Structure formats: C-alpha cells, structure tokens
Amino acid sequence: MLKKETGEEFARRTLLENLALNKGNIKKTAREMRCSRNTIYLALTKERENNLIDKPHTPKTPHPNTTVKETLELVVKRRKETGFGKRRLKWYLASRDELLIPESTIGKILKVKKLARKKKRVRREYHRIKYQWDKILPFEQVEMDTKEIADKDTLPLEVYNYLLNSDFIPKWQWSIIDPVTRIRFLAWSYSRDWSCGQVFGKMVIWWLRSFGFLEKITNWSDGGTEFNASRLGAFERTCQNFWTPLGVERKIIRKGHPEDNPFVERFHQADDYEFYIPYLLKVKSELDFIKIGAWWQKVYNTIRSNMGLQDMTPCQKLKSLGYTTPQEFCFFPTLILDHLVNLPEVLNYPKSVQEHLD
Numbered sequence: 001m002l003k004k005e006t007g008e009e010f011a012r013r014t015l016l017e018n019l020a021l022n023k024g025n026i027k028k029t030a031r032e033m034r035c036s037r038n039t040i041y042l043a044l045t046k047e048r049e050n051n052l053i054d055k056p057h058t059p060k061t062p063h064p065n066t067t068v069k070e071t072l073e074l075v076v077k078r079r080k081e082t083g084f085g086k087r088r089l090k091w092y093l094a095s096r097d098e099l100l101i102p103e104s105t106i107g108k109i110l111k112v113k114k115l116a117r118k119k120k121r122v123r124r125e126y127h128r129i130k131y132q133w134d135k136i137l138p139f140e141q142v143e144m145d146t147k148e149i150a151d152k153d154t155l156p157l158e159v160y161n162y163l164l165n166s167d168f169i170p171k172w173q174w175s176i177i178d179p180v181t182r183i184r185f186l187a188w189s190y191s192r193d194w195s196c197g198q199v200f201g202k203m204v205i206w207w208l209r210s211f212g213f214l215e216k217i218t219n220w221s222d223g224g225t226e227f228n229a230s231r232l233g234a235f236e237r238t239c240q241n242f243w244t245p246l247g248v249e250r251k252i253i254r255k256g257h258p259e260d261n262p263f264v265e266r267f268h269q270a271d272d273y274e275f276y277i278p279y280l281l282k283v284k285s286e287l288d289f290i291k292i293g294a295w296w297q298k299v300y301n302t303i304r305s306n307m308g309l310q311d312m313t314p315c316q317k318l319k320s321l322g323y324t325t326p327q328e329f330c331f332f333p334t335l336i337l338d339h340l341v342n343l344p345e346v347l348n349y350p351k352s353v354q355e356h357l358d
Contacts, residue, residue, distance in 0.1 A: 009052040012043040019043075067105060074099065075109045082273050085117060086110060087307060130260070131179055138180045138318060139213045143264040144201075144221040146192055147173040147271065154272045159280050168286040170336060173271065174200045176219075177264045181321070182306050183314040183330060184267065186297055188289070189337040194228040196337040198242065199346050203335060205246045211329045218249045220261055270300075286336065294334040301330035 003011040019029045019040060030037045046052045074097060075089065084092055086107040093099045093106075110116045131141060149171055150163050163169055170188035174196070177184045185204050189196040205217070223229040228238045229252055243250045253260035275296045283289045305311045312320065315330045340346050 008054050012046055012052040015040055015043045016047060072109055075106055076113050079110060079115050136180055139178050139208055139217060140215060141218045142176050142178055143261045144176045144219055145261060145264040146226055147268050149173055149276060155277060159277055162281055169283055169289055175264050176204050179263045181314045181317040182309060183301055183318065185332040187335040187337055191338060192226045194226060195341045197226045199337045199340045202346060205248060207332055211325055216247055216249060218251060220251050220253055223252050223255060290334045298331055302327060
C-alpha cells in the first residue's frame with residue numbers, strides 16, 4: 001500500500017530504515033510494516049544494486065505480433081492526411097497501401113499516439129424515422145444536394161489554389177443518392193442555378209425510367225435557390241410544372257439541419273479525400289475532368305465497398321435485393337450541366353426571370 005501511495009523508492013528506503021531500527025530482524029520488520037518477508041529481501045537486493053526503483057516490466061524480447069515501427073508511422077501519416085477513424089483507415093490502408101491491419105490495432109495505435117477522436121455530441125438520427133426501412137424500395141426515396149468543390153477547410157492549399165486558378169474545372173458538384181443501395185449519380189457545373197438544377201433532375205429521372213424504375217420517387221433536398229425552393233410560390237409552381245410530370249414528389253428538409261439528408265451529406269467527405277485531393281492536380285483540361293469523373297462514379301458504384309452495406313458495393317447491394325438491372329445502370333454519364341442548358345431536348349421552354357410576387 002505504501003508503495004502505491006509514495007512510490008517504490010521511498011517505500012523501500014522506509015523498509016530499510018525500519019529494518020535497521022529492528023537490528024536486522026526481518027520477521028519483526030515485516031510484521032510492523034504489514035508486508036511479506038520477500039518484500040524486505042527484494043529491498044535488500046535493490047540496495048546492493050544501488051537502485052531502489054523497479055525495473056521495467058516490458059518483455060525483454062519483442063512479442064511476435066508487435067506492430068513494426070514502419071507500420072505505426074504509416075498509420076499515423078494516413079490519419080493526419082485523411083482524418084479518418086479506425087474503421088475507414090482500415091479500408092484506406094488496404095486499398096492504397098495494400099496493408100491489412102485489424103481495426104482494433106489501428107484504434108490502439110491512434111490512442112497511444114493521442115490521435116483518437118474526441119466524443120462528439122450525439123445527434124438524433126433523423127434518417128431512422130425518416131425512412132421505413134422494412135418497406136422502402138430502391139429509388140423510391142432519394143436525396144439531392146450540391147457541393148462546392150473549392151472547400152478551403154478540406155482541400156490542401158495547393159489543390160485549392162489550383163482549382164481557383166483553373167477555368168476548365170467545374171466549381172459545383174450535383175449529387176443524387178439512393179439511401180437503400182447507396183448508388184449515386186453525379187454531375188458538375190460552373191454555375192449553381194435552377195437551369196442546371198432542371199437539367200440534372202431531368203437527366204437522372206430519365207435515366208431511372210429508362211432502366212425500369214417507374215414508381216413514384218420522393219426527392220429530398222434543402223431549400224436552395226438551385227432547386228428553386230427558396231420561396232414558397234416558386235417552389236409550388238416548380239412542383240406542379242416540373243417535378244409532378246416527371247412522377248416526382250418534392251420534399252424539403254428542415255432549414256439549418258443538413259443531417260436530415262445524412263447519406264448525400266456523408267459522401268461529400270468521400271469525394272474530397274478519395275477523389276478531389278488525390279486526383280484534381282492531374283486534371284489539365286475539361287476533357288480530363290470528364291474522364292476522371294466518369295472513373296470516380298464507376299469506382300464508387302461498382303468497386304468501392306461500403307461498410308454500411310456489409311462491405312458490398314452499391315451495385316452488389318442492388319443485385320442482392322433481387323434486381324436484374326444491368327451494371328451499366330451504375331455508369332451515369334458524366335455531365336457538365338452548363339453545356340446542356342440551351343438544348344431544346346432538355347429544356348423545351350424559354351427561361352425567364354422569376355416572378356417578383358412570389
């Protein structure tokens with residue numbers, strides 16, 4: 001007990017002083033100090049060695065399963081690069097570095113290196129009551145959103161400056177995702193307006209209809225101007241004249257609550273760390289961007305496993321539900337929406353200024 005409270009050096013010095021007062025009587029000293037005689041023998045041995053401190057208890061030979069130093073450094077490096085937790089780091093190391101490390105080992109490394117995440121405030125998981133998971137079918141409910149690619153808080157400074165100075169790289173990403181299968185359709189644009197929103201909405205709905213998804217679709221988004229949903233009158237006319245003829249019911253999430261569209265918001269981070277940061281500097285023209293964008297959609301939908309789907313890809317999840325939809329369904333064409341706005345086949349009525357009485 002004395003050792004725990006004062007440390008081993010002070011405790012052993014106290015034992016030796018009491019032993020000297022008892023004229024070397026080990027039994028009497030042990031009884032007075034309420035310890036075993038072996039404890040006193042150990043203190044005498046330590047005194048002869050001129051070192052009253054305990055020796056380290058680490059093994060003299062390394063454990064055969066000890067993580068090597070190079071692996072520790074790699075885990076720390078990837079953590080600082082991506083900010084991923086232990087679960088996503090496991091997948092990232094396996095895919096990028098061909099290194100398979102158990103999730104528990106990565107967690108211990110992050111804890112030892114003081115890189116473990118702080119516990120976040122728990123938010124209500126709105127999507128658990130938003131969707132009836134036992135009844136919902138693929139593409140009955142979808143989430144739609146836009147993302148500004150030039151995110152200064154996420155992109156490295158070199159990538160961020162390259163994006164700002166390149167007039168051939170679109171500045172906005174448009175996304176629609178199915179919560180059941182996680183299949184995503186992406187498009188890009190240089191501007192963020194309702195004209196591009198109409199093109200994107202029509203192209204995705206036409207794509208779904210052409211592959212046999214004919215049921216009514218509920219489309220969730222925020223109330224942004226790019227969806228013509230910032231004012232009630234404009235939104236109602238948009239639903240009546242644009243979305244309803246396409247067989248789509250529009251719904252708006254709560255203002256200031258992006259967590260109400262959890263799936264589309266969640267994968268914005270995957271776009272940054274797995275697409276824009278590694279590959280944006282390689283883009284030298286708009287054609288390069290279109291090619292690499294098509295590659296990213298293919299990888300995401302058909303190659304990249306998703307932990308929320310028990311490590312299946314979105315395409316495999318769709319097949320597991322009994323659908324015979326061909327794999328080409330996941331290869332949504334890479335679109336630059338600004339180039340399609342003036343095509344009469346897409347927007348067959350003239351664009352006009354929104355009414356000021358909305």
